[in-house]
Amino acid sequence: MSKFRIHNSFEEELAKKADEFTLQPRVATWKGVDRGIQKAQSIKQAIRLAIVSTCAIVAMGLVYFQSSKEEANQVQKTAPIAVVSPTQENPLKNIGRTEVPPAGINQETTKRKPNFSHLRSFPGFDREEPIGSFNEELRLGDELNNTTKNMALHAVMPQNISLSLSPKGAESETIKRRKRPVSIRHKDAWYINASVAPAVAFRSLSARTAYAAPYKSLKDGYDHSVKTYSAKIAIRYFFTDRFSLGFGLRYTQLGEIVGMAPRKNNSLYTALADEYNYDVNAMNSIGNAQSHMNQYHYLELPVTIYAKRNIGKRYSLHTGIGMSLGYMTKESSRVYDFRVDHYVNNSKFLRRWAVGAHVQLNLAYDVNTRWSMYAGPELNYALLSTYQNYYTLSQHQYSLGLNLGVQWKLFDGTKSRAFDLN
Amino acid sequence: MRDETSLIQACIKQNRAAQQKLYELHAPKMLGVCHRYASSREEAEDMLQEGFIRVFQKLDTFRFQGSFEGWLRRIIVNTAINIIRKYQNLKYECDIDSAQYTPAASGDVIASMYTKEVVDMVRDLPNGYRTVLNLYAIEGYSHKEIAGMLGINESSSRSQYTRAKALLAKRLEQIESFGITEHVKVSHP
Numbered sequence: 001m002s003k004f005r006i007h008n009s010f011e012e013e014l015a016k017k018a019d020e021f022t023l024q025p026r027v028a029t030w031k032g033v034d035r036g037i038q039k040a041q042s043i044k045q046a047i048r049l050a051i052v053s054t055c056a057i058v059a060m061g062l063v064y065f066q067s068s069k070e071e072a073n074q075v076q077k078t079a080p081i082a083v084v085s086p087t088q089e090n091p092l093k094n095i096g097r098t099e100v101p102p103a104g105i106n107q108e109t110t111k112r113k114p115n116f117s118h119l120r121s122f123p124g125f126d127r128e129e130p131i132g133s134f135n136e137e138l139r140l141g142d143e144l145n146n147t148t149k150n151m152a153l154h155a156v157m158p159q160n161i162s163l164s165l166s167p168k169g170a171e172s173e174t175i176k177r178r179k180r181p182v183s184i185r186h187k188d189a190w191y192i193n194a195s196v197a198p199a200v201a202f203r204s205l206s207a208r209t210a211y212a213a214p215y216k217s218l219k220d221g222y223d224h225s226v227k228t229y230s231a232k233i234a235i236r237y238f239f240t241d242r243f244s245l246g247f248g249l250r251y252t253q254l255g256e257i258v259g260m261a262p263r264k265n266n267s268l269y270t271a272l273a274d275e276y277n278y279d280v281n282a283m284n285s286i287g288n289a290q291s292h293m294n295q296y297h298y299l300e301l302p303v304t305i306y307a308k309r310n311i312g313k314r315y316s317l318h319t320g321i322g323m324s325l326g327y328m329t330k331e332s333s334r335v336y337d338f339r340v341d342h343y344v345n346n347s348k349f350l351r352r353w354a355v356g357a358h359v360q361l362n363l364a365y366d367v368n369t370r371w372s373m374y375a376g377p378e379l380n381y382a383l384l385s386t387y388q389n390y391y392t393l394s395q396h397q398y399s400l401g402l403n404l405g406v407q408w409k410l411f412d413g414t415k416s417r418a419f420d421l422n
Numbered sequence: 423m424r425d426e427t428s429l430i431q432a433c434i435k436q437n438r439a440a441q442q443k444l445y446e447l448h449a450p451k452m453l454g455v456c457h458r459y460a461s462s463r464e465e466a467e468d469m470l471q472e473g474f475i476r477v478f479q480k481l482d483t484f485r486f487q488g489s490f491e492g493w494l495r496r497i498i499v500n501t502a503i504n505i506i507r508k509y510q511n512l513k514y515e516c517d518i519d520s521a522q523y524t525p526a527a528s529g530d531v532i533a534s535m536y537t538k539e540v541v542d543m544v545r546d547l548p549n550g551y552r553t554v555l556n557l558y559a560i561e562g563y564s565h566k567e568i569a570g571m572l573g574i575n576e577s578s579s580r581s582q583y584t585r586a587k588a589l590l591a592k593r594l595e596q597i598e599s600f601g602i603t604e605h606v607k608v609s610h611p
Binding site for chain 1: 436438441442445446449450451453454457458464465466467468470471472474475478479505508535537538540541544556558559560562587
């Protein structure tokens, strides 16, 4: 603002008079301000909650990732197979294929052939294979951690030489107590998911015509968000170890709370109600004296692509993005009809079909080989307006929720190599 | 002053009672400001409502260095301008045969008028003229600043102000000549 502009007497007098002018606002204006502040705060809180939960999930993931890495390193240090191997190479190879005792081991103790029959009690070891191929099993990949290798080695050795193969420093007890991976490979596996997501539903409003703009502004002042939820059951197919496709059925409840006031007491509106076949007693004007919760119930078919990232033995992060096709099965709403200048019961203004987009981030915990639980934030956004195209306002609904669910493995993958030593 | 500072600090901490008190303290004057920009009382209250929501959202950015009322007024005026820009056409044209006016005489007449008459006279101007007159003559913005705020040329701002002033001068001449203090609308399309 220019502070040094010289005003002449006209402007000075005008400014002076204008500054003296005051008007007492109506009580409703403060209510509108108060509601606006609360609304802004709830949006802020929702955003904060989403950021905090995302950060917490990422932080937890990093901690588990780091700790699992450290554990793996520690196992490598405390149970060095090569160091304890009498042959300096691979004890299994020598034991399985030759009868020559490894150097440093008593000739008498190795005269007996090693007995592998006890291995058959372990799932995954029940195949009739030569001992030599067990080394290949040991090289399954990164997922098969060193703990498992040590356990396998420990088991395969004849009892009378197992002591001589124990790692230095008596670390074998620590090794035995380590958790085994419960689900290693997912490719071609099928899962079933069930989840529920308590959420807060919001909506964005825009005016399609100039005359609707002031109403939009009023509605923005009077209406506010609602607490709602969605529930989903879905099938998930892993087409690679990391990526999967989910499809299923979801029930979503969206809505908003609209601010209303009693009907304008004028014969004109009674006549208009007659003309458009509205119940005059169910008409309300815009205001904040009372409120009504508009509810829209959708049945949706969501399709989601997930990317999985392992962050430890039992934890994994699942990022999902997808779309859904929905149908409004039920509604309980009051819509503003500009022709009669009131809120009315008229579902003809509502669009039945809905298309939505969603993003989610879940932290999953594998309880065992079949069951896992997951939780994380989810954002749903309606790509189509709640109202028909000819309606003067366009409304897009969105919800931010906390997705909580369980997953159960239906079928193992064809290439699954998961095994549980417990 | 100290009371106002503590009140503002309480508002920053989302104390609802303090927010209401601050609102009640400044709302009448700010509604007067909005009333000069709006074409109806309802629109003025909408401007006030939206303006105060913004004020409470941005209150933590107030540095307690200048006048709070000045800061508040700037936000309210900006909100009013945004609403006007969004929903109204500022390029009102008004045929004025003579853009001549006599400011010296007008200043004296304004001084002798009631406040409400002056405000009503300003409100009867076409939207574009009214907005520029409010911003330039009352709020003290320069034409360059007004051009930036309204998204118009600086020369447009000048010409709209000149025309607004001419319209007011015409009205004031009538008042001065005939002693009319009763509210008479300046005709415009």
